[in-house]
Amino acid sequence: MSEAGPEERLRKRRDDVVRRLAHVSSEIDGLRTDRGAESADDEHDPEGVTLSAEWSRLEGLREAAERELLEIDAALARSASGAYGVCVSCGRPIPAARLEARPDATRCVACATASGR
Ligand SMILES: [Zn+2]
Incomplete structure (x- = not known):
C-alpha cells in the first residue's frame, strides 16, 4: 500500500475541484447579493466596475472548474471500463x-x- 492508484488520485483531485467549485459558487452568490443591494445607480458607482471585473473572474474560474470536473469524470469512466x-x-x-x-x-x-x- 505504498502508492495511490490512478483512480484514487482522480477521486482526490475530483474532491478538490468540487470544493473549489463550491467556493467559487458561493462567492458568485455573494457578489450577486452585493450587486442586487446597490443596483439603483451602478453606472455612477465606481464599485460597479470592480464588481463586474470580479464577476468575470469568478465566472472564468467556475467554468474552468466545471470543465475539469467533466474531464475527471470522463477519466473515471474510462478507468471503470479499463481504457484508462x-x-x-x-x-x-x-x-x-x-x-x-x-x-x-x-x-x-x-x-x-x-x-x-
Ligand atoms: Zn497518442
Whole structure:
C-alpha cells in the first residue's frame, strides 16, 4: 500500500475541484447579493466596475472548474471500463509520469502536442 492508484488520485483531485467549485459558487452568490443591494445607480458607482471585473473572474474560474470536473469524470469512466491510461488518439499507453502530472490526460504527450493540448 505504498502508492495511490490512478483512480484514487482522480477521486482526490475530483474532491478538490468540487470544493473549489463550491467556493467559487458561493462567492458568485455573494457578489450577486452585493450587486442586487446597490443596483439603483451602478453606472455612477465606481464599485460597479470592480464588481463586474470580479464577476468575470469568478465566472472564468467556475467554468474552468466545471470543465475539469467533466474531464475527471470522463477519466473515471474510462478507468471503470479499463481504457484508462490509453491514448484516445493513437491507442498507445500514456506514460505513467504524464498520468502522475495529469491524471485526467486522455492523450499521450505526442498526440496532446499535435492537438494543442
Ligand atoms: Zn497518442
